[in-house]
Amino acid sequence: MKTIRKMLLTSASLLALAFFSVASVQVAMAEFDPKKPVDFVIMAGKGGGADKMARLMQSIIEKHGLASKPFVPINKPGGSGAEALVHMNNTSGAAKDHTVMVTLNSFYTTPLRQPNLGIDISTFTPVGRMAEDTFLLWVNVDSGIMNVDDFVAAAKAAGDSWIMAGTGKGQEDQLLTDFLNRTYGLNMTYVPYKGGGRVAKELAGNNANSTVNNPSEQLGFYEAGNTRALAAFTGNRLELFPNAPTFGELGNEFIYYMQRSVVGPPGMSAEAAAYYQELFSKVFQTEEWQEYKKSKSLYGDFLTGQALMDYWMNERTIHEAMLKQIGEI
Amino acid sequence: MEVLALLFDGFIVALEPLNFILIVVGVTVGLFIGAMPGLGSVNGVAILLPMTFLVPPTSAVIFLGAIYYGAMYGGAISSIMLGIPGASTAVATTFDGRPMARSGLADQALIAAATASFVGGTISVILFTMFAPPLAEVALRFGAPEEFALMLLAFATFIGLSGDDIPKTFFSILIGLVLSAVGLDIVSGEPRLIFFDIPGFFHGVNFLVLAIGIYGIGEILWTLETNKGEVEVSTLELTLKKFISGFFRLKNAISTMLMGSFLGFFVGILPAAGATPGSLMAYGVAKTMDKNPESFGKGNVKGVAAPEAANNSASTGSMLPMLTLGIPGSPTTAILLGGMVIWGLEPGPRLFTDQTEFVWGLIASLYAANLLALVINLAFIPVFIWVLRVPFTILAPVIFILCIVGGYAPTQDMHDVWLMLLFGVVGYLMRKLDYPMAPAVLAIVLGPLAETSLRQSLIIGKGSPQIFIDRPIAAAIMACAIILFILPLVKLISAKRKKSSSN
Incomplete structure (x- = not known):
């Protein structure tokens, strides 16, 4: 009983503290503070890399009491992120200052592929780039494939019955699949699923022959000895996967990262933007986030404001060229 | 028996004091969250997640698990008493619970719901304890073709042998399928069926x-039409004798509960499915298996027992892919998953070996929560029954407000409230014309799942449906589905033949 009473007392005093600190801030300066729960839109399905990361950010915000109102995660995975982008574009009124979204690279590719959605990402509000995720080529251990040479031989022999599972159409995973098809003369069939968690499961269950998952999505199966990383789409070998060479070492350099950023809707007020930029830079600096970055072999520093916008514009140009090459646009 | 140890x-x-108290509080809170339309277990777990940082991880997940379980029980209450599904998982309970x-x-329906929930919870915990690793393997093997075959089977249970007018059932399913196609194309991301360019349709119906x-x-x-607004006061009195006889009358529904429990658990362990499809499928199967399918939808106790057993069973089942594969089987477990990451527990194949205390503490507390939910629920039945004594003139506005809140809560978009009112009028008209409405609800839940898996299968199979025959599990399920589709036809022909020969 003692623990319970202590707990109740702690929570009551925490509540009181939170109340007073909010009140005092409001009195001291007319800064922005959310007036209702913040919609935390996730541009991907449940269980994928973006989803896990968003939920971790939410938990960090809650745990350290960084925000006075809760962040409520909402998955909008439809149409390679089109659903989420349209949702952000259509926010109005108070929602403009109470919605932020976790994005990935479909932030560039989906508006490029579907100009009829009327999305212009340069109008969105940059909040913060939290990390850059890495990609590896994965196979199931049962396949007996030990390296990229084995993989190429097996995929060549299988022709178009070789299944590469990935998330969404014309997105990161398909760009990498296309690189492999072009470079090694393969004809793999790309099958889109909702979310990287599901993709990882399809490989572990032998319903797909290979994937280009992020480490965070495959780590569980990798550690259990179900799947194997063959090579990394990075500049240097990843600490977690010392046996997986980079494609550069194999003579076919291909470096590709996935942004993990937080973005606000077009037309978010400057005060609100400053609030979220400050908030997410605090999240970035927490021990939990740094630990997560390390354990999931994530790269990248915190970027915000104009620097983040410049980064987006540069990435958009790169993706436009890639999509043109594979004939998606 | 290492597992039993x-x-x-x-x-x-x-049963540690702190954990036990958390179970009691969690179940009670969950019961009320579940009974409030629009506030399902998802919201309950999401709102209370931050509170769990004050206690150790194992206690935290026990608390959330208790809320989850309580909400599964609570959902049935408003379905039965008010005719509004309290949570998505309790939609199928409305079909027969409200007519009862x-x-x-009402007392009989509530007892059936509570008992079936308990049976479902018990069986699922046993299945989990005994077969977690092999079942995780099954979930892993289940690819897109198998998933589609299963969806087809679910549709078949609603058409085949249903006893309803088959063309009308078909029509109802098609309406649901069209509504489920509204929004953005799953594979290409193109917008489709955005009526009048209203942006609210982008997120689908x-x-x-x-x-x-x-x-x-x-x-x-x-009710307005049938009673012409006259005051409707129920004279239902609940005595201990009636209460006990309520249990005995459940004898007939035992096999239904068992079926619902097994089916619910199995559907629950498949990623992406969860408790809502599980409960709807259990309803369909219960109706198909019954000797008297016409009585469903008019107040058959089995129509309450099947979905309630299934949704509780599925809620335990959906813990399995979360814990073993790191993939949530339902929206609620997705939030639990987020919590686990911050508690420093990595879900995935190694959790069972690395964190035995956590895993088995969770399973055992699910069971304790199940037992407590039954006791608390039964104790509250007289309170729920009291709702029936409230005059209709007071009850109707309350129901109306709850409907509005329930329609607004999931997406927080007024567009959905208008749409809900429109569906209310259309639903009323369809009911007058004697169209079954349950198939439409089934179709809108399963439609997107069926479409995604069909299209993935066809990409894998190079556009040929051969893939459904080549894969043994898919082929077996497919065969069952086709038989169920054809049976009513055979029945129709044989009935005609009998008629002509007797002439």
Whole structure:
């Protein structure tokens, strides 16, 4: 009983503290503070890399009491992120200052592929780039494939019955699949699923022959000895996967990262933007986030404001060229 | 029996004073969250997640698990008493639970719901304890073709042998399928069926909007017409004798409960499915298996027992892919998953070996929560029954407000509230024309799952449906589905033949 009473007392005093600190801030300066729960839109399905990361950010915000109102995660995975982008574009009124979204690279590719959605990402509000995720080529251990040479031989022999599972159409995973098809003369069939968690499961269950998952999505199966990383789409070998060479070492350099950023809707007020930029830079600096970055072999520093916008514009140009090459646009 | 020893250790964890109190509080809170339309277990777990940082991880997940379980019980209450599905998982409970309450059998329906929930919870915990690793393997093998075959089977249970007018059932399913196609194309991302360019259609038609509209608003309209607004006071008295005889009358529904439990658990362990499809499928199967399918939808106790057993069983089942594969089987477990990451527990294949205390503590507390939920629920039945004594003139506006809140809550978009009112009127008219509405609700839940898996299968199979025959599990399920589709036809022909020969 003692623990319970202590707990109740702690929570009551925490509540009181939170109340007073909010009140005092409001009195001291007319800064922005959310007036209702913040919609935390996730541009991907449940269980994928973006989803896990968003939920971790939410938990960090809650745990350290960084925000006075809760962040409520909402998955909008439809149409390679089109659903989420349209949702952000259509926010109005108070929602403009109470919605932020976790994005990935479909932030560039989906508006490029579907100009009829009327999305212009340069109008969105940059909040913060939290990390850059890495990609590896994965196979199931049962396949007996030990390296990229084995993989190429097996995929060549299988022709178009070789299944590469990935998330969404014309997105990161398909760009990498296309690189492999072009470079090694393969004809793999790309099958889109909702979310990287599901993709990882399809490989572990032998319903797909290979994937280009992020480490965070495959780590569980990798550690259990179900799947194997063959090579990394990075500049240097990843600490977690010392046996997986980079494609550069194999003579076919291909470096590709996935942004993990937080973005606000077009037309978010400057005060609100400053609030979220400050908030997410605090999240970035927490021990939990740094630990997560390390354990999931994530790269990248915190970027915000104009620097983040410049980064987006540069990435958009790169993706436009890639999509043109594979004939998606 | 190493597993039993682990489970026993789990019970010791679950019965620690702090954990036990958290179970009691969690179940009670969950019961009320579940009973409030629009506030399902998802919201409950999401809102209370931050509170769990004050206690150790094992206690935290036990608390959330108790809320989850309590909400599964609670959802049935408003489905039965008010005719509004309290949570998405309790939609199927409305089909027969509400008619039972209208004909003065509310106590019977509530007892059936509580008992079936308990049976479902018990069986699922046993299945989990005994077969977790092999079942995780099954879930892993289940690819897109198998998933589609299963969806087809679910549709078949609603058409085949249903006893309803088959063309009308078909029509109802098609309406649901069209509504489920609204929004953005799953594979290409192109917008489709955006009526009048209204942006609210981009997020699709939430099935709770349809269910609350048809059952909540439709119910009010229906009652207004049948009673002409006259005051309706139920004279139902609950005595201990009636209470006990209520249990004995459940004898007939035992096999239904068992079926619902097994089916619910199995559907629950498949990623992406969860408790809502599980409960709807269990309803369909119960109806198909019954000797008297016409009585479903009119107040058959089995129509309450099947979905309630299934949704509780599925809620345990959906823990399995979360814990073993790191993939949530339902929206609620997705939030639990987020919590686990911050507690420093990595879900995935190694959790079972690395964190035995956590895993088995969770399982044991689910079981304790199940037992407590039954006791608390039964104790509250007289309170729920009291709702029936409230005059209709007071009850109707309350139901109306709850419907509006329930329609608004999931997406927080007024567009959905207008849509819900529209569905209410359409649902009322369809009911007048004697169209079954349950198939439409089933179709809007399963439609997107079926479409995604069909299209993935066809990409894998190079556009040929051969893939459904080549894969043994898919082929077997497919065969069952086709038989169920054909049976009514055979029955029709043989009935005709009998008629002509007797002439």
